[in-house]
Amino acid sequence: MRERSLQENLMKAVFLISTLISILTVALICLFLFANGIPAMGKIGFYQFLLGREWSPSDLPPAFGILPMMLGSLYVTAGAILIGVPVGILTAVFLAKVCPKPLYRVLKPAVDLLAGIPSVVYGFFGLVTIVPMVRMLFGGNGSSILAASLLLGLMILPTVIGITESAIRAVPGELYDGAVALGASHERAVFRVLLPAAKSGILAAVVLGIGRAIGETMAVIMVAGNQARMPEGIFKGVRTLTANIVLEMGYAAELHREALIATGVVLFVFILLINLLFSALRKGGRP
Amino acid sequence: MKQTITLLLAALMLLMAVTGCTQGGAQDAGKNITVVSREDGSGTRGAFIELFGVEAKGEDGSKKDMTTKEALIVNKTDVMLTNIAGDPNAIGYVSMGSLNNTVKALSIDGAAATAANVQNGSYPIARPFIIATRDDVSELAQDFIRFILSKEGQAVVGGSYTAVDENAPAYEGVKPEGKISVAGSSSVTPIMEKLKEAYLTLNPKAAIEIQMSDSTAGMTAAMEGTCDIGMASRALKESELAQLTGTAIALDGIAVIVHPGNPVVDMTGEQVRSIFTGETTTWEGLQ
Numbered sequence: 298m299r300e301r302s303l304q305e306n307l308m309k310a311v312f313l314i315s316t317l318i319s320i321l322t323v324a325l326i327c328l329f330l331f332a333n334g335i336p337a338m339g340k341i342g343f344y345q346f347l348l349g350r351e352w353s354p355s356d357l358p359p360a361f362g363i364l365p366m367m368l369g370s371l372y373v374t375a376g377a378i379l380i381g382v383p384v385g386i387l388t389a390v391f392l393a394k395v396c397p398k399p400l401y402r403v404l405k406p407a408v409d410l411l412a413g414i415p416s417v418v419y420g421f422f423g424l425v426t427i428v429p430m431v432r433m434l435f436g437g438n439g440s441s442i443l444a445a446s447l448l449l450g451l452m453i454l455p456t457v458i459g460i461t462e463s464a465i466r467a468v469p470g471e472l473y474d475g476a477v478a479l480g481a482s483h484e485r486a487v488f489r490v491l492l493p494a495a496k497s498g499i500l501a502a503v504v505l506g507i508g509r510a511i512g513e514t515m516a517v518i519m520v521a522g523n524q525a526r527m528p529e530g531i532f533k534g535v536r537t538l539t540a541n542i543v544l545e546m547g548y549a550a551e552l553h554r555e556a557l558i559a560t561g562v563v564l565f566v567f568i569l570l571i572n573l574l575f576s577a578l579r580k581g582g583r584p
Numbered sequence: 585m586k587q588t589i590t591l592l593l594a595a596l597m598l599l600m601a602v603t604g605c606t607q608g609g610a611q612d613a614g615k616n617i618t619v620v621s622r623e624d625g626s627g628t629r630g631a632f633i634e635l636f637g638v639e640a641k642g643e644d645g646s647k648k649d650m651t652t653k654e655a656l657i658v659n660k661t662d663v664m665l666t667n668i669a670g671d672p673n674a675i676g677y678v679s680m681g682s683l684n685n686t687v688k689a690l691s692i693d694g695a696a697a698t699a700a701n702v703q704n705g706s707y708p709i710a711r712p713f714i715i716a717t718r719d720d721v722s723e724l725a726q727d728f729i730r731f732i733l734s735k736e737g738q739a740v741v742g743g744s745y746t747a748v749d750e751n752a753p754a755y756e757g758v759k760p761e762g763k764i765s766v767a768g769s770s771s772v773t774p775i776m777e778k779l780k781e782a783y784l785t786l787n788p789k790a791a792i793e794i795q796m797s798d799s800t801a802g803m804t805a806a807m808e809g810t811c812d813i814g815m816a817s818r819a820l821k822e823s824e825l826a827q828l829t830g831t832a833i834a835l836d837g838i839a840v841i842v843h844p845g846n847p848v849v850d851m852t853g854e855q856v857r858s859i860f861t862g863e864t865t866t867w868e869g870l871q
Contacts, residue, residue: 353649354625355624355647356646356647356648356649357646358646424666424670425670437616438618438673439671440667518659519663523623524656526653526654533654534656544657544659545623545659547659547797547798547800548625548626548798548799550625550800550803550821550823551823553625554800
């Protein structure tokens with residue numbers, strides 16, 4: 298009996314340590330980011346850093362303004378949501394309510410596979426197909442907000458589809474049965490009854506999609522053009538916050554390096570807000 | 585009705601896929617030039633803007649990178665090559681050691697971009713590869729550096745890059761035992777691997793470990809003492825020079841590259857400068 302309780306306590310400790318490791322990681326990342334980034338913001342000047350329109354770190358004197366990159370991230374993400382969310386939600390509806398069983402067995406793994414493709418592969422795909430397509434159809438050089446949005450729209454599909462599908466499946470079957478019993482067609486029952494009932498789950502899917510899109514780096518770098526200037530239209534290039542960090546970290550030193558870490562702080566705050574929004578939506582959705 | 589819509593959609597998607605795959609044809613003289621540049625802080629970019637005068641220097645010691653804000657920014661040599669090879673209107677630059685036949689290197693002021701022309705000085709666009717050490721390096725590291733700068737070492741360098749000293753003395757090393765590690769720039773790593781091989785045939789008792797990262801990481805490692813020799817493809821920063829001594833080991837030419845379908849074969853340095861500063865924006869406007 299005593300041996301039993303010893304074992305119990307031992308395992309409890311193992312679980313506790315596992316939990317602590319992940320919490321510690323988050324805490325250390327916060328500490329590192331803020332300890333390195335906040336002083337840099339102070340040196341550059343808080344407003345010059347957040348609202349400056351010029352980014353030229355190698356000049357003497359240098360300029361570190363990340364407003365172009367913040368807007369870049371927002372525009373590219375907004376574009377990705379516009380493209381990815383409607384496609385994703387409709388796909389989820391199809392998978393959950395329309396798709397015949399044999400087809401589902403092929404489609405579901407295919408959608409899951411989409412999530413497993415490394416982002417560099419997406420990037421090269423975008424560079425050799427989406428960029429030339431945008432160049433041909435709309436002129437310019439192809440590397441643009443539009444190309445990045447299209448690619449990110451594809452990349453957030455698995456996230457949006459997966460969460461939306463489970464949200465739709467979680468709606469009690471009586472709602473659908475009731476709607477059909479009242480004379481609604483299958484489509485009407487799905488779009489007018491099931492989707493509104495799954496609203497909070499779908500919103501959560503959108504928010505997670507935003508998180509994925511705003512944090513994506515490798516693929517965006519290859520198709521967005523990465524010009525560090527204010528966005529000038531969807532057929533022109535743009536640089537995102539993530540791209541700014543990855544592009545220049547390899548060679549940056551001194552204040553330039555700290556400014557990049559401070560860029561990371563801004564990105565971190567963005568993601569934090571998105572996650573808060575996500576948990577708020579999750580809580581709101583619970584009956 | 586449903587089937588018709590499905591068919592129409594499928595046809596539309598097929599059409600988009602086909603147009604996406606057909607690449608743009610020959611270069612069009614009236615089209616805008618797509619300027620492709622490396623990221624701020626990159627050694628290649630730093631050397632390029634300095635050598636072509638894209639950098640404006642003020643009398644008060646201020647420096648301004650005048651590269652056009654419309655330039656696409658890439659952070660890897662292979663992405664640069666893919667961009668240029670895929671866009672008939674593009675112009676960019678890479679290290680001469682990385683040239684391949686998917687792009688065309690331009691002659692500058694009549695001199696072709698070859699290692700021989702860098703050596704005899706007629707192709708002026710070259711930058712040094714630098715190794716950096718602290719003052720208290722091991723005997724083996726000193727001997728390895730003596731080898732690199734000797735006749736034998738410079739002969740190895742001359743294979744793909746340009747030797748810094750044609751009349752270097754022959755190697756007369758003491759061939760000490762031991763183990764050293766070399767870390768830093770990915771541009772310098774290939775030549776360092778060859779130097780290591782050649783040195784180990786002369787001194788089999790030594791062990792050399794090469795870690796590829798980037799210039800800044802290499803300098804940091806050398807300053808912290810986690811590696812014996814750091815490699816950089818850019819000039820050392822002041823904070824680095826305070827602790828490290830830099831030595832040039834090779835010259836690397838920078839080739840200006842365009843799409844192979846581009847009829848232009850030769851440019852003056854002034855033309856390159858005006859394209860990269862954004863003064864010339866079309867191939868037609870090139871004088």
